[in-house]
Amino acid sequence: MRVQLESVHRSYRVRRPPTEGGRLARLVRRVSSEVPALHGIDLRIDAGETVGYIGVNGAGKSTTMKLIAGILTPTAGRVTVDGRDPHRDRRRLATELGYLAAQRASLWWDLPVKDSYELIGRVYDIEPAVLRRRQDHLVSRLDIGRHLDTPVRELSLGNRTRAELVGTLLHAPRLLLLDEPTIGLDIFARQAICDVLRETQQDTAPTIVMASHDLRDVEAICDRIVLIDNGRLMHDGKIDELRALGAGRRRLVVQHAPGHQLPAVPGLTRTEARTSTATTYEFAHGELPEELLGTLFSDPQIDDVLIEAPSLEDLVKDLYRRDA
Template identity: 35%
Template structure:
């Protein structure tokens, strides 16, 4: 398969200014401001093949949004090369924007005061989509996303879930081969999330639509993506299969204890100090989760000590979640080989 995204040594630098203290410092700043150059994206390289669904993840400030803006032509790179659909996003902008679809969870491309279907018609004109292509493609999109009852309503009267489904439909009016999704399910309830995930899978299977998904909701990544690109401090620290990430760095178990009475964390730490375990407090004061290495001796010893010292009302054992794996990787701050 051909590469639909090619990024090589991509870098974006910003200049930040600092202010001196006091009135004297303010006068000095007028004449000579102190500045510092920092890289928001620091020489990253990766490729995405046609038809892939890739999770693009990282903490706040890791460089995700900045790199997405360069990939979509909004920002110009300081250095490096970007090719998307064989085009340079910021130099061939008019041709380029017709080949991508973009959904930003916190920004709208629909007109606030007019009916949804009028926004769709305007976008159809912008992208120069023929009536035949529009009807054939959008009939399927509208039906699958269940937005037909919403078409005659102004956008301002839609709920967040309704608006996000319409935003997704708007991004697909010209049936682009590449779709950028930035937090598309933010703030949505479970049923709407499931509907959107199922729709994205169908689009990928039917049209081989390539999807680059940026989200903090790891369940979205698990449901849709086989591959993840992980950023930290402007650098790619992992690029590979999600399953391999879980297999290699997710060894261990989560043991959840529900105690009959409230337990203090120091009590559990002291009780299990010779065991390699990390304790997390649950939403309930009586619930604690122990994250322990996947060794029978470690698990048996941990359970034995806790049960021997405290009254337990419930106990469950589960694999370490993907979210926990990723949290541990960021805490260690290490680059991972794929």
């Protein structure tokens, strides 16, 4: 499914106590104001793309996801999903949409997990044999079989998120919206969820939009990154293109004894020390003097020497600093 946002603005009306007046007036009165969340977002996501929608908390990620799902309407601009207005066509879109939001239950809170899956099958009119096949496969891959008889409210956060993902995928959605799906989860739950999402993308090729501030998950699942900050798009491109921005940079990390003085080398820029026993230099790829490495490796007060390429997280931080 193709998603398109054209010059989309969204603001919220909030009511707050007045900043002036007596104590009683501040207690009783409320002043309304408009708080902008999105400022002229232009974004196109083609069918079958996997897009990581990243930004800090409050950047506008969840608002965008709700607009695409038809939960909210734009204050100005236009949102379409396959050429349709997602708010006006919410019923039709629901049959093709999977929406998983962090720590918000979409399964029935007091029912055992398996009963929720049966209800989902009826809501989406899934053939019993198809429902059973999909359920068995997803339950096995996410390792929640022993929790099928447990009410959703009694599950841990990790197991509840796994169970929610099964419910989200049972009707084989063509558009999958994931709003911070791995927040607060341990490494095993995160890995299981990322594995299933990769398999889903390979098997049925849904359009996936994953809002997150955890770049590890985005890198594992998505091919494209859209960076948003304060309701404005800052970067839109392939992950490989973002990595290419730092292709000429390298970092030399020297682990050494406390207080050990390292040599100053032309062409290497010493950055802020990580700790009292680690010093970091930055240099251009291919410009590290060979004699320096020999000197470092022969120094008895140096424990280790590492050469690192900038991580995806480092590159995103650079984008934030560049536009600050």
